[in-house]
Amino acid sequence: MITCVCSFAQVDTAQLKRLYDRCLDFSEDKIDSIKYYADYISKEADHLQYNKGSVLSLRLKGIYEDLSNNYEKAIEYYLQSLQAARLIRAPEYEMVALSDLAIAYFAIREPEKAKEFYLQCARLSELDGKIPSLINTYNNLAVIYTQLKLYDSSHYLLEKAVRLGKPLERQGRINLSSTYNNLGNLYFKEKKYDEALIYFRQNHAKHTAGSDLNGLWVARLNLADVFIEMRQFDSATLYAESAMKLAQRLESKSKQADSYSLLAKLAEHRGDYNKAYQYIKKWYSLDTAILHSDTYKTIAALQERFHAGEREAENKLLQEKVEKETLRSRELTLVAVALAIIGVLIAIGFVIKRNAHRRLQETNDLIVQQNEKLSELNYEKNSLISIVSHDLNTPFATIQIWGQVLQNGSDRLTEEQQKAMSRILQAGLYGERLIRQILDVEREDIGSHKLHLEKFDLKAFAEEVIDNFKPMAAKKNIRLHADFSGKKLFILSDRYLVSRICENLLSNAIKYTPHGKDVWMSIHDEQDTVTIKIRDEGVGIDKEELPYLFSKYSKISSRPTDGEASTGLGLSIVKRIVEEINGRISCESELGKGSVFTVTLKK
Template sequence: MNSLLLYKVQKMLGGFLKGLLLAFVITFYMFTNSNAQHITKNDSLRIENLIKGANSSLMKYNYDETIDLAYVSYLESDSLSYSSGIKRSLLLLADAYKAKTAYSSSLNYYLQAEAEIEKQKNVEELVRVNYKTGELFFEWGVPEKALAYFNKVLAVEKGVLSETDKIELLNRKAETHLKLNQNGKALDTYNELLKVFRKNDNKEQIINTLKKIASVYTLQNRYEDALTSNFEILEVNKQLNDTASMATSCNGIGFLYKSLSKLPEALSYFEQALEYNELMDKKGANKNAIISNLINIGVIYQSLGDYRGSIRSFNKALKVVEGEGSDVEIAVIHNYLASIYYNSGNYPEARKHTQHAIDLLQGTENIRMLASSQKRLSHIYEKTGNYEKALESYQEYSVTKDSLLYRQQLNQEKEQYKQFLAETVEKQSKLELIDQEMKALELRNEKVKSEKEKQEVELQLKEQQLQNASLANEQLQREKQMQKLVLIQEQIEAQKKDQEITVLEQKRDLQALQLKQSEILKKERQKELELQKSKLDLQESQLKSSKERQQYLIWTAGLFFVILILIFSGFIMKRRDNKILLSQYEKINEQKEKIELINKELVQLNEEKNSLIGIVAHDLKSPLNQISGILDIIKLTSRGQTKEQQEYMEKIFESVKRLRNMVTKILDVNAIESKTLNLKTEKVDLPEVLNEVISRFEEMANKKGIAIHKQIESNLPPVNVDVEYTSEVFENLLSNAVKYSPLDEEITVKMAAQNSSIRIEFIDKGQGISREDMKNLFGRYHKLSARPTAGEDSTGLGLSIVKKYVEAMNGKVWCES
């Protein structure tokens, strides 16, 4: 009886334990459900509607509305851990910000979308977002980063990218290489594309790719290779019977031959292009291509020296452009014609076309062309001897050149250069900003990851606490049951006598119960072991988290230390640079002092030289005058001299005369330099002075068989000059003309009124003056490469004295050869 009762109690206890375990499971399920979010059909439908609306706004270019809707869908998707919604919302935000050129924000969302897609391990979507990120960098002007993403996309397994996508990507990659000035790599990429298009026999794409290859070859100055590509383009266009493209190809080939200085070949292809364009013109095509061809042909003829062919071509272009072109376009053709006529020496035609160009350009914004035309007109008038008009045109050119609009154009070029520098700096800042964004994103991802790990640990702790509470409750129930069991045992002992019949059965049942109890104890121990193991796992996780935090602290401290080192290094470098600058400044000051000292010494030496020359020349003048006087006395008193003695006397007299003239000129130069000229200006009849000088040189000219022709205008007014200095100027100029004229030639002396002054010309038929000699013509002591034709002496002082005297009398002297 006692055994049966104990068995019943045991059954009741087992049922109770099962119920308790079920309650624990339900409680745990409710607890976990309270901390988890489930996406209902309504939630997903609401998010999908938001994404659909954002997509629609993006297609309508309403980017602000796209951003608002996508951000709301992102927040809701994130709160519900709806991965698909998060990914699509981030991509919409990135696309909208990219369209608004807010590249920094766009990059942030693309990188977040990339991280979300990597979790899902969706290769196709990852390729798509990487390509979009590359496109973003390309548009942002950061080709280095764009190239890295394009290469990343191209590195994926075959089959992920379609052929169309691959072609588009290779084109973009080649453009990126060009932006980075990696012309060789761009060429390799275009050749890879060309193989694909040739395989598919896509003639249109073959032509486009060959054009790009030719342009890269041209950038590399590989004109022969560029020609090969253009010839292939021409052949394909002929197969397609595309006349317009054939004309364009011939033009391109012509320009390449021109770059190679193969002008006949260039002319041939420009003429072919003209034939194609004229054929198109019969069908009503645009005449601009014909005008361009005619200009190219005219330029080539001009380069070949065929001015007639060039003029013929430009006149044809002028007829076409006068019918349809603007004033500036017509002026361009007139300028071309003016340049050709000017170079060929046809100054009247050059003047006519230049004046046409100026009239057309007046009032337009093309100030530079107007200034160039005015300058050419000034040169034309100067060549034709109309100096007054030449001066007037040059003044107009100066006014135009200095005009406000001209300065604005120059300032615009300067601003463009500044903008180029600013863009370079901006590009560097973009790269730094991008690196910061990517680092910030990595930190955010790490933070999110650590937060999730923290939540998981907290969840495990709550689960453990719940399990501990359940076990404590179970233990309490067990103790209550044991107390009841003790009470029942006391009742059993009281009824022991009544139960002796079933002792054996009770013992057997008791053994079974003990066996079950031992199993229960064994399970409890196993649970305790599992609990200990979970505690150890928790401790290990906490230890790992602690190590990671320590690692972050170490990295932060290291980064701070590196920044300190960089700051200190910068300070040291700045101090060193300051020392170098100070040293250089001291050296410059020292050099400046040395230069000033040398300048003082040079000034002193120049003064001493002038003084010495003056003293020597002055001291030489008296003895020479005495020698000259003695020679005159000998001439008058000596009779019966032989012919040989008379010749010797003449030679001595001539030598003394030359030496005295040289001393006089040296003294004149010294007086000019010391600014001690005493001008005695008076009203003078210049023709009379000139005739007197010419009469003195007629004998000298007759010895060389030279005829002096005078062209002196009548009724010239008197001029306020110094007679002696004017006479000496005429003597020097006429002396040079006689010295440097060949035997039996002519010298022409002209005098005529010009405006408010008188122009005097001494014209000889000598060998001319070189450009190098022209620079030193009016310098002191300079002897020219040309020599006197009869071996006459030259001191190199005559023209320098002429220049000083003329300028002292407010005149002007120059030479034309």
């Protein structure tokens, strides 16, 4: 609920700062209030010409998006807050923005990027010299080093934080509970569970006596985890279920997802694979809702735009230097002409030639610098694509690991559960294939793919493809029809590449078809070729856009009917794969009536 701000009739900068501080203490159930006050502070700060207002407002907007699990928008606002803080030369807010960015990147499982921002924050904290700020920064860096398995560095930072903070803790000026909790996590990672338990219990006792429910949730989750590893399952169950109740009370999807993940781990260790499977399904539904794969691409683009701005400023400085040097060259030419009139033509000619050569060399050096900058930009773009594609493998690898764990206990599962487990593993493999699509589009050497030719029954293969897409179609109440009855039809081709062609086209047909309609897949045998047709009753494609349909990153006006994601990559990849196996692809479509994609392959 949003609290009225009518009491601020004569608002001043001090009141805006107090309002900002109040917002930082709001719980997750008051995130709408945070957004409201962020806009209010921005408006009033403009009226008062309060230069810190934009920093405060942008950070609150970032916190609102962060609590809403919209990490790409959160990072965008945090980057703007960082730029605003640097513009007004406010290092205290610059440190806050750097810390916010590090936390956000850590939340999306990019510890290297988080470390980069925390190191910047540490340098500012050491210059500032305030012990509480230093301790907080050392704590955060230690968490990152623990995540990266740099345990010695983590020990060093946490012990340094304890040495600095102990005198202040005795005076009651600071609380080192987070440091002790981080030490517990570090010992846990090192599998020193007895030492970890000491620190986790100490942290739990401090939060039980306080009012910080978020901290209490973390403490109980950690205790449950260490008891699982120590095989004290009754204690683990007590703390895990208590952590789940706290997560539900806080109405936090991310905390509920982590709690379900731990409950699944506990059930798996106890041998209750059915319960572990149920918890995994709940975790997966929450985790994928929080962090969709498109988020990684968007965040990478935001980071690139931020650095591109800094590089653009550098390029402008270089350009200004070039212009100044050109102006100076013109002045020297005029001087040379004036001196030539006086009569020292030979001497002046020599000076002009020497200076012109020097200026030309300097100009060439500047051009080389600019070319190097452009090369760096292109390299960073390619690196971002590779990094994002690599990091996206993590959630699919998790699905594969848990799926294999559950399959190992398949004798405990019903036939329907075993079939569902098989579908989960197939979905994980399909996700990994989609990740490879991004890299395939950017690679120029796709033609060097080594074909693996085999003879297989195309009709049986197509039946399997359709069966895999039935759950996807059922969500939209779409009926899938197969038109390839009759004798077997064998072709000699690359089974994997044919699979990618059919899966892309069938997935698109379902995406662009409204609820309750029909999609057909047919196979026709001709003399030396076979044709695969995918027909739908979807939204169709404008005739003017058909020539650009298979272009790389093409974006057509037609949109998926249920809000599904569309990158513009699929059809360009399909065309390249079809050509790779000496085939042809075409499309016939009409707006409002649907589309027919025809793939012709040699037998």
